[in-house]
Amino acid sequence: MSGIQAGTDERLRRWRLVLGGEPGAEGTGRALTGRDAAMDGALGALYGGGASGAGERGAGLGASAPSVARWLGDIRTYFPSSVVQVMQRDAIDRLGLAALLVEPEMLEAVEPDVHLVGTLLSLTAAMPETTRETARAVVRKVAEDLEKRLAxxxxxxxxxALDRAARVSRPRHRDIDWDRTVRANLKNYLPEHGTVVPERLIGYARAARxxxxxxxxxxxxxxxxxxxxxxxxxxxxxxxxxxxxxxxxxxxxxxxxxxxxxxxxxxxxxxxxxxxxxxxxxxxxxxxxxxxxxxxxxxxxxxxxxxxxxxxxxxxxxxxxxxxxxxxxxxxxxxxxxxxxxxxxxxxxxxxxxxxxxxxxxxxxxxxxxxxxxxxxxxxxxxxxxxxxxxxx
Missing domain, CATH: 3.40.50.410 (von Willebrand factor, type A domain)
Known part of the structure; x- marks a missing residue:
């Protein structure tokens, strides 16, 4: 029974987070306190559409780089990296925060991803010299992570693919790949002579060198x-x-x-x-x-x-x-x-x-x-x- 109750409580908690902390969400019978209240504040700052008050959710981010940097730190505390990246993109698109990314404290607070790099690259002309090295560090981290994943x-x-594309069936003698040729012709092994008859030669074109x-x-x-x-x-x-x-x-x-x-x-x-x-x-x-x-x-x-x-x-x-x-x-x-x-x-x-x-x-x-x-x-x-x-x- 306790497991069922725990599951119900968790569903109510999630619904309250979806509905937000304003009075109109009290039908769940749950109050937002502690970490939940902080999470709701971070969500409301981005998706609430204005200063907190009756019928409105959250406090808004304003246009201050320090306040946005604090918010970026908050969402990294409360949400997984994949969610953080989505929220960052939404903040840039919904609230016009791209210009603030030329501030060093902002760049130090963000979760680097491909979309952030794209935004930074579009801002390079407006980026002050003091921010450029921080921006390069952000871009380098994303590039290195991608290279580790893909290289x-x-x-x-x-x-x-290059090896297969370079193989030829009628190679010059000096271009024969003897290892592959022997393996391809094992069916033609003559035990009485202790040798393989190479019906098919495999080699490389000269360009392969x-x-x-x-x-x-x-x-x-x-x-x-x-x-x-x-x-x-x-x-x-x-x-x-x-x-x-x-x-x-x-x-x-x-x-x-x-x-x-x-x-x-x-x-x-x-x-x-x-x-x-x-x-x-x-x-x-x-x-x-x-x-x-x-x-x-x-x-x-x-x-x-x-x-x-x-x-x-x-x-x-x-x-x-x-x-x-x-x-x-x-x-x-x-x-x-x-x-x-x-x-x-x-x-x-x-x-x-x-x-x-x-x-x-x-x-x-x-x-x-x-x-x-x-x-x-x-x-x-x-x-x-x-x-x-x-x-x-």
Whole structure:
């Protein structure tokens, strides 16, 4: 019986937290005290819509950096990290607190995440020098956490793909992979002679000794693509660390910036971006096309919501020309954990008609997408994505 009562009490407590601390919530028969009252105050400051009083919940955050910093500390005390990140995003969106993030005490109090990094990058032009190092520390923590999560699997997946893509069935004698050749022909073992008859030779093309593939990440840095820019910078650094890949990172809005020389440090890459502005995909692709030296061994990944501000038909002609030259072309409408983005469906359909996949991709799926592109096999497009079957061609 005591267990049932405890469960009932907990449900009433949760309902009271949902309803808030104002008098109208007293029907639960529960009072908010101690930690519960503090949690309600933190929620009310963000979602209550004004100063406390009858019929209103919470005290509001005001526009003071110290008070917001205290609130950020409170929510980290009372809520798990995933909830804290949601509340921070809501505070920035609902209460217009982005400008306060240029204050050092604010940055020291926040829970770093990808969305916060996007907000910080959009504020770099207004950020005072005294705050810049603190902001870099926040961005570096997020970048390092992402790299720990993604790097090992990305390298392992792509190394396997590169090995498979580089194998040839009629290699020169000095390019034969004898270990794989013997294993592939064990069925042809002749015990009376103590030898294996190699009916099928396995080896590597000459390109396998150095750079095997060129990878170009062409990333839209318009404001809606902030999370994708962060992930692309981290993946770019990971790919650039693989000697068998020649990796290039290009970001664009109406201008095009090649950040390949800064790929050693994703933080440098991110602070070199300028989130916001228009979009000229055709101009960005023209730059990428001009930098490709071996089209048959090149993979171009366009990361964009496809809201083209440039010349649409020229963009499509350029994509078709790159494909005709042998380039493997992939379009990611987003590279983030957020699911399906808003995107230009007309342009996505036009690309699909060219046989170019266009879909949203999570960071965890990206290594498999790249591996499939390198091996020139169908991409692992999420089945729930509209047009997945057509785009998988």
């Amino acid at each position: 090992a699997r990305t390298r392992a997946t792509l190394t396997g 150095g750079v095997k593939k060129e990878v170009v990440l062409c990333v839209d840095q318009s404001g809606s693509m902030a999370a994708s820019v962060v992930h692309a910078a981290v993946f770019g650094a990971v790919l650039a660390s693989m000697r068998s890949l020649a990796t290039r990172l290009v970001v664009f809005d109406t201008a095009v910036v090649d950040l390949t020389d800064q790929l050693a440090d994703p933080v440098d890459v991110l602070f070199a971006t300028q989130l916001g502005g228009g979009t000229d995909i055709n101009r960005a692709l023209a730059h990428c096309q001009s930098r490709i030296t071996r089209p048959a061994d090149a993979v171009v990944v366009l990361i964009s919501d496809l809201y083209e501000g440039g010349i649409r038909h020229e963009m499509l002609k350029r994509v078709a020309a790159m494909q005709a030259s042998g380039v493997q072309f992939v379009t990611l409408l987003a590279l983030s954990d957020e699911g399906a983005p808003a995107f230009d469906r007309e342009h996505a359909a036009a690309l699909a008609a060219l046989g170019v996949p266009a879909f949203a991709c999570t960071p965890d799926l990206f290594p498999d997408v790249m591996a499939a592109a390198i091996e020139r096999r169908p991409l692992p497009i999420p089945e729930a994505w509209p047009g997945a079957a057509a785009n998988a061609r």
